[in-house]
Amino acid sequence: MTEGFSQAVYRVVMAIPQGYVATYGMVAQLAGRPRTARMVGGVLHRNPQPGVIPCHRVVFRDGSLAPGFAFGGPGEQQALLEQECVRFIAGDDSNAGAAGMRxxxxxxxxxGRMNGSEEQHIE
DNA sequence: TAAATGACAGGCC
DNA sequence: AGGCCTGCCATTT
Structure with a gap:
């Protein structure tokens, strides 16, 4: 199996707790390859085990999501994050205005810290 | 076997 | 401040 790296990526992504998000670079680093952010995305795109790997919790370094490459739909990913209590910046509060939803x-x-147990409970 | 691609990231203009 | 370009590294054809 040459997918050792992919396996590591899956493991890290699955370890992301609810209500939290991780960047591709971070996942790559936790997976053991600090410079393979692109690989992480490629791996998720290749074999996104449906229902097993919450790829929607993996976002860009800017806080943006993958444009048009979401698993079920660009809006679906954002909706899922909101469903997990993940706050979004609409650039509307009191900060630099204009800034796509991030x-x-x-x-x-x-x-990158687990909650003690090695497995999270998904309701 | 080698070359090209790719869900990014960081630096520079 | 925002946008553009290059670099990095594993997987695929």
Whole structure:
């Protein structure tokens, strides 16, 4: 199996707790390859185990999502994140105006730290 | 076997 | 501040 790296990526993505998001670069680093952010996305696109790997929790370094390459739909990914209590920045509050909907990495960026147990409970 | 591609990231203009 | 270009590295054909 030459998918050792893919396996690591799946494991990391699956370890992302609810309400949190991780960047491709972060996942890559946790997977053991700090410079393979592109690979992470490629792996998720190749074999996104449906229902097993929450690829919607993986976002860009800017907090943006993959444009047009979502698993079920560009809006679907964002909706899922909102469903997990992930805050979104609409660039409407009190900050630099104008800024496509981005995930609030300031609050929901995963620390790469697990919750003690090695498996999270998905309701 | 080698070359091209690709769900990114960071730096530069 | 925003947009463009290049670099990195594993997988695929």
């Amino acid at each position: 995930v609030d990495l300031q609050q929901c960026l995963w620390d």
